[in-house]
């Protein structure tokens with residue numbers, strides 16, 4: 180049985196939704212769910228919510244689902260979705276805004292203190308540094 184989703188004006192006008200639009204500079208309601216962003220995304224196999232669904236969830240104010248999603252951390256910021264969107268929506272910026280909201284709450288995706296010494300030695304330094312910059316506050 181599919182889960183019931185509560186959609187209301189209040190939810191769509193939620194401060195969380197407005198914050199996403201403010202940080203990303205994107206008009207979420209411009210999306211008409213063509214799916215071209217997800218069709219070209221190289222990371223969808225690892226995502227629990229696809230890029231077009233992220234936009235849809237944001238339109239509907241599904242805050243908890245977005246915050247819990249691992250997709251916002253899986254996104255590689257390759258910008259393919261931006262290039263493919265016929266409505267000119269920068270989906271990657273929306274996802275970056277969701278990461279920023281989490282990081283500003285000090286909900287780091289990576290705990291630097293928990294990265295083990297062998298991993299530190301094996302992983303390329305550039306990968307570690309870029310991950311720390313992108314996934315920690």
Ligand code: SF4
Pocket residue numbers: 216219220221222223230253254255256257258259260261270271274
């Ligand atoms: S920027 Fe992120 S969501 Fe967009 S195509 Fe690249 S990996 Fe996928």
Ligand code: SF4
Pocket residue numbers: 209210211212213214215216217230231234263264265266267268270
């Ligand atoms: S490509 Fe653009 S209009 Fe199409 S689903 Fe993605 S965000 Fe929406």
